[in-house]
Structures are given as structure tokens and as C-alpha cells.
Amino acid sequence: MKKALMLGNEAVARGLWEAGVNVVSSYPGTPSTEITEFVSKYDDIYSEWAPNEKVAFEVAFGAATGGARSFCAMKHVGLNVAADPLYTASYIGVNGGMVCAVADDPGMHSSQNEQDSRHHAIASKTPMLEPSDSAECCTFAKIAYDLSERFNTPMLLRLSTRVSHARSIVELNDRNEVGVKDYKKDVMKNVMMPAMARGAHVRVEEKLRAMTDFADTEAVEAGINTVEYNDRKIGIIAAGTSYTYAREAMGETASYLKLGMVNPLPVKLIKDFAAKVEKLYVIEELDGIIEAHCIKLGVKVTGKDLFSLLGEYSQATVRNTLTDEKADFDAFDEEIPARPPVLCAGCPHRGLYYALKGMGLYVSGDIGCYTLGAQAPLSMMDSCVCMGASVSGLHGFNLARGKEQAKKSIAVIGDSTFIHSGITGLIDIAYNKGISTVIVLDNSITGMTGHQNNPANGLTIKGDPTVAVNLEALARAVGFSNVVVVDPFDIEGTKAAVKAQLEKEEPSLIISRRPCALLKTVKHEKPVTVNEDKCIGCKACLNVGCPALSFTKRENGKALATIDVTQCVGCGVCASACRFGAIGKGE
Amino acid sequence: MSVKNILIVGVGGQGTLLASKLMGKCFMNIGYDVKVSEVHGMSQRGGSVVTYVRYGEKVYSPVIEKGEADIIISFEQLESARWLPYLKKGGVLISSTQKIDPMPVIMGKAEYPSDILSKIREKGVELVSVDALGLALEAGTAKCANIVLLGAAVRFLGIDKEMWVDIIKSTVPEKTIDVNLKAFELGYMA
Numbered sequence: 053m054k055k056a057l058m059l060g061n062e063a064v065a066r067g068l069w070e071a072g073v074n075v076v077s078s079y080p081g082t083p084s085t086e087i088t089e090f091v092s093k094y095d096d097i098y099s100e101w102a103p104n105e106k107v108a109f110e111v112a113f114g115a116a117t118g119g120a121r122s123f124c125a126m127k128h129v130g131l132n133v134a135a136d137p138l139y140t141a142s143y144i145g146v147n148g149g150m151v152c153a154v155a156d157d158p159g160m161h162s163s164q165n166e167q168d169s170r171h172h173a174i175a176s177k178t179p180m181l182e183p184s185d186s187a188e189c190c191t192f193a194k195i196a197y198d199l200s201e202r203f204n205t206p207m208l209l210r211l212s213t214r215v216s217h218a219r220s221i222v223e224l225n226d227r228n229e230v231g232v233k234d235y236k237k238d239v240m241k242n243v244m245m246p247a248m249a250r251g252a253h254v255r256v257e258e259k260l261r262a263m264t265d266f267a268d269t270e271a272v273e274a275g276i277n278t279v280e281y282n283d284r285k286i287g288i289i290a291a292g293t294s295y296t297y298a299r300e301a302m303g304e305t306a307s308y309l310k311l312g313m314v315n316p317l318p319v320k321l322i323k324d325f326a327a328k329v330e331k332l333y334v335i336e337e338l339d340g341i342i343e344a345h346c347i348k349l350g351v352k353v354t355g356k357d358l359f360s361l362l363g364e365y366s367q368a369t370v371r372n373t374l375t376d377e378k379a380d381f382d383a384f385d386e387e388i389p390a391r392p393p394v395l396c397a398g399c400p401h402r403g404l405y406y407a408l409k410g411m412g413l414y415v416s417g418d419i420g421c422y423t424l425g426a427q428a429p430l431s432m433m434d435s436c437v438c439m440g441a442s443v444s445g446l447h448g449f450n451l452a453r454g455k456e457q458a459k460k461s462i463a464v465i466g467d468s469t470f471i472h473s474g475i476t477g478l479i480d481i482a483y484n485k486g487i488s489t490v491i492v493l494d495n496s497i498t499g500m501t502g503h504q505n506n507p508a509n510g511l512t513i514k515g516d517p518t519v520a521v522n523l524e525a526l527a528r529a530v531g532f533s534n535v536v537v538v539d540p541f542d543i544e545g546t547k548a549a550v551k552a553q554l555e556k557e558e559p560s561l562i563i564s565r566r567p568c569a570l571l572k573t574v575k576h577e578k579p580v581t582v583n584e585d586k587c588i589g590c591k592a593c594l595n596v597g598c599p600a601l602s603f604t605k606r607e608n609g610k611a612l613a614t615i616d617v618t619q620c621v622g623c624g625v626c627a628s629a630c631r632f633g634a635i636g637k638g639e
Numbered sequence: 640m641s642v643k644n645i646l647i648v649g650v651g652g653q654g655t656l657l658a659s660k661l662m663g664k665c666f667m668n669i670g671y672d673v674k675v676s677e678v679h680g681m682s683q684r685g686g687s688v689v690t691y692v693r694y695g696e697k698v699y700s701p702v703i704e705k706g707e708a709d710i711i712i713s714f715e716q717l718e719s720a721r722w723l724p725y726l727k728k729g730g731v732l733i734s735s736t737q738k739i740d741p742m743p744v745i746m747g748k749a750e751y752p753s754d755i756l757s758k759i760r761e762k763g764v765e766l767v768s769v770d771a772l773g774l775a776l777e778a779g780t781a782k783c784a785n786i787v788l789l790g791a792a793v794r795f796l797g798i799d800k801e802m803w804v805d806i807i808k809s810t811v812p813e814k815t816i817d818v819n820l821k822a823f824e825l826g827y828m829a
Contacts, residue, residue: 057667218701219675300700368704379706384720389749391741393686602745
């Protein structure tokens, strides 16, 4: 048997390929992004980046209706965007199988909240599988298609950062070429008007009952839900990452009920397990969903009384709670400065923020690399909620605080985020006669998730040329007559353009356009140089917050600006910050 | 055998992921169960990053906790200090001598501690310091500092050196094989 060391996300992609999936549509979101990137390397599967998760879900669901096995992936907050189709897709069911992967981020490594996507599974009445390692990512993905078609329902596949971004060993199998099923028009099944939906709701509840029976019986035989009896003084019910932490910490000193299907949850299986162990714990990251289910069944368990609702667990979480073992280690005695992620050297966002710093603006922020500009020294953000909220949120802020404040307020939003859900806010501003000034930070790529092409950069997921959204024309078409483009490295030009647009009592769109400094197609300038005769050591240049710029002592004892030539790409934003002309172009 | 834990720490963008990928592949080829847990995304650039490598007969958890690492491979001095608590008593810390100022230090809001490595050594920790950047430049490019450190760590893993050479050859882009092998050798001898 061939095997490979694979990321969880890579293993999901492998499982999709082996399951004979034909259509994949996703929007990038850490930690789910690599699934679709790996899928794009399989020629047997059509794959695409969609403008947002709702579109991705609907494309996948449409493909399933058309008879193909289909898939979409998103991060936990992305499922909020796709929730609308999800909650009705479960009523309708499928033709070809459909799976939607949703990757949670306990500990918020790169997310704005810590929501538990199992709630969506329960609320939308959609079955959900949860793998605990890469091997299960592959097999559960395949099982999900069989269940989807057998029970006539879309399936959710729940991942988390430590499953998606951990490598472990996967056995590789051949592709099961299932083909595309026939499509037959079926209005009662596929058209959700009230009369049909009432019948569909009855069927959904029946499906869930049938799947509960499955969870109690066949799921055990199939190795989805597993029981391991060791010492029976302690019994642990867990799923996904939490199972791996519990098993690591407790070894054979406890017995385990590992749940691979987290919606619907089994009934008989839990009652049987509970009866055979002395003290029962539920260990689950984030919310107490399995625990609440046990309580409903009348099973006595301990869960969230001991284990936190917050953050990521580990084997230490379990060990420290259930055993007397203490970790032994050395620690450094002095305070260790934090090392937060920063905008890269040469990042175009830095130029824009630096140009606007000092103008006393209210900055309505959004989700992307540019959110890093909220931190010192740039400190250029007043709010950040979710994808697209910068634009609509600015309109609301300006309505609350009036015209004069609107002349001192902007929204900042990246090109991909703008396409995702900024455009609807822009329409709202124009349609309702708002006067807000919106800045699109167009760096020609979806940056934060690791460089994915998007509808605004003219390249498909495979890098093939395609049409690109013309942001200027789009803004004009929705009713913005003031549309200007600036180069964020032209600090004075950017400043003047933004000032001019803010003065107008009309809506304005400013496009701050320069590609991400990390793109391979971007040619860099030589590193800038410091003229030590001119540098007076005032540290004004440090206000640009560039990781390539620091202060070091010279031989004469004076601390002067120093350029890290391994990082500097010669963008020159720091040179604009120097009143003494001490920073110059490299030669 | 019991599970062995290797922690790889550094600054986002330093190339910690290649080192962990090579290790994972090598341990799998030997026949161990392996888990490698990583941090992804551009949003990590410039930040403190960590990768966990675990191998043995059966590995459950993908992460390493305080007091559990047999080896820490650190790409930067401050990160050596930050992650020191993860080292098992009696474990080995392999640290690059490279220093990269974090933003609070650049801004003058915090100080970069002095003599980090000697202070760690004074605690009785077995510490191997490697001029990874200097050796990488000697090999041909600053980019292969990660392979220098891998070379330095391999001495403590008890796995045949030739095996690592094969893994490097079969993993890195063909054009970079020579420079990476040179970097590995320099690290191994360091």
C-alpha cells in the first residue's frame, strides 16, 4: 500500500479525488485554504475560487443537483456567509453527493472569533463528520459521499487548525470514478416554496432519526464512532483534536468513546459506554455540545465544569485536569518582548497607512493582511468586524455622526474582500445617497491566506488568464462618480487624493493599487541606504513600522537608522518619513 | 519506543516549514508514526512561529507541551528564550546565533535581552549554538540557514546521515540540491 505524509487539508483533497468528486468551488480562509489548492492539482477535478463562501456553496450544491459529486471548503466564519443555502440545502437533499468542509480555529490563530461550527450542523439539520488526523481526513471525506447519497443530504466535514495543518500518514488508494448521475426534473424535491418545504421538513427530521440509528450501529462497524475499553475508572467521550489530546494524556488509564460523527450524536452508544465506566468526562474544545446531549439523555457527565470554553486544548490541558502529573521545565528569567506578525517590508499597505497617518481619520477596517495596520506604530484602524463590514459599517458610522465626521472617515478593504462582500456595502452607500469615502487596497492577490488568485486579478485558480473585474468601472456602475486610483508608495500624491475626495459631499472610491511585495512577478528595487552624515537619529522613520528598519549604535556611539538589506526591497516609504533626506535610493 | 518530540521555532518567513517537512518524511520512511503540526498563512510573517514534529510507534497529539521537547531547533535567539519552557529536562537546544528585532524592540517599547544564549547555558541546559546564517552564506545563500540547523540537529537524532542526504535530494528543487547538501554538511560539522 502506498502511503504519504500529508497535511490534513491535503488528505481531504486526496479523499475527494478518490471519491470521484467532479466539482469543487471554495473561497480561501485559514485554516481551510490548502484543501482547494491541493484539489487544483488534480486534473480529474474541476476547481475554482468563488467570490465568497455563499457562491461557493451554491455552485457545489448546483453541481450536486446536476448529478456530480461536489465539494466546497471554508473557514468557520465563512460558513456564516454560506449559512443561507446550507439551511435549505439540507431540506432539499442531493443527487450527486455533496460535502462542505468547515475549518474551525480554536485559539484563533488567524480568525476574528472562536465560533464552534457544530452549532451550524445542528441548526441546519445537516450531518457532520469530524476527523482527528490526516488518515481520517481522507477516509471520512470518502465516507461522507456515501452517506450523502445514501441519506440524501449534504454533509459537513468539520476540521480544525490542528487537523488541517498537521501532517500525518495517509494510505493512498485509486480514484473511484463514479461519473455524473442523471438529472430528472423534480419540483417537489428541488423547489423550496412553502408547500414543498413543509414536506421537506418532515423528510429532514426522518433523515436525522435514521442517521442517529446509523450513529449507534453501522457507524461503529465502519470505524467512524469507536470504543476503546481500558481501565474503566475513567471514561472519556471526545472527538477530533480533543480525542488525540485525551488519548495522549491518559493512555490506557482511561476508556474512550471517540465520535467521528458529531451530528447527529449517538444515543444508545453513549448510554452503553456511560454504564460501563465509573466516572464519565466529555472533553471537547469550544462549546459543550456533546455534554449537553449527554445531559439530555440523562447521562451523568463532567465537561465544561472542568474544561474551558476558551481556546485550544492540548495533552497538558487534560493531564493537568485529570491527573496529578506536573510538567518540569526551565524558563528564561527576563521579560521576553512579544513578536507579533507585521506587514512585510515593501508591503504596499504600509505606504497607504503612512500617507494617511496624522490626518486624524476614523478608519473602518476589514479582514486581510492590512488588518495588521491596526497595531502600533501605524495604529490605523478603529474597527474590524467581518468580511465587508468596513464599507457598510462606515456608512452607518457616518449616518450616526453626520457630514463633518464623514469628511474625516474612511473604510479600508482589500481587493478580494471587496469582491467577497464589500461591493454590496458600496451599492448601499450610493443608493442611499451616502457620502462615504472607501479605499480599496488592491494588491492583485488574496494575500493573507497565502496568495490565491481572485476575480479582480485576471487569473484562475490554475493561473490561467481570465477576465478581471474592473473595479473602477464597477464602482461607477453602482453610482460612484468619484473614482480615483493612487500609488501607495507615492505618499504625497496619495495624501492629496484622499484629502480631495474626503472634502466632497459625495461618495468616493479610491483604489490604492500596487501588487503584494511577495508576488514573484514583482520586481524589487535595491535596498535603501542611510546617509550617516544626514541622519540625526530622530527615529521618525520608525513610525512606518517596517521590519527592515531599526536603530543601531555606530562606532561614535550615536544610534542611527539601519537597514536590514536581507529584508529591504527599496519601497522608499521610510525615505518619505525622513525630513533630513538621510534615507536614499540604493545604488 | 516512546514518542520523541522536536520543536522548531523561529520568525515567520525563516523557512521553518521545510525543515519540519524533511524530518517528517525521514521518520516516516524509517517506519515511525509521525505527526507534524505547522502554522500557515502570510499573516504569520514576521511573527513568532512554531512547528511541532513528533514520531514514535504511535503518535496521538499533534502538539508538544511545556517540558516535553527532546530537541528544540531555534532559528533565532529571542525565540530560544521564548520557547525554552517547552524543553524537557535533559533535552538539547540547538540555537542559531541570529538575532531579529521584533517590532516592540524596533519601536523602542521593549528591550532585546542581552547574552540570551549564555544565560540559558547557565541554567544547565545543553545548548548548541550555530552561526546558521554565516554557514548558510558560506554554502551559497542565506535561504538555506534552515538546512544548516537541520544538519546540526541530526547529530542528536541517531539516524544515519546518508538517509537525510537522500531525503534532501528527493525533496528540495533540483537546482538547489547542491547548495542544500553543502549547508547540511556545514551544519552537521558545526
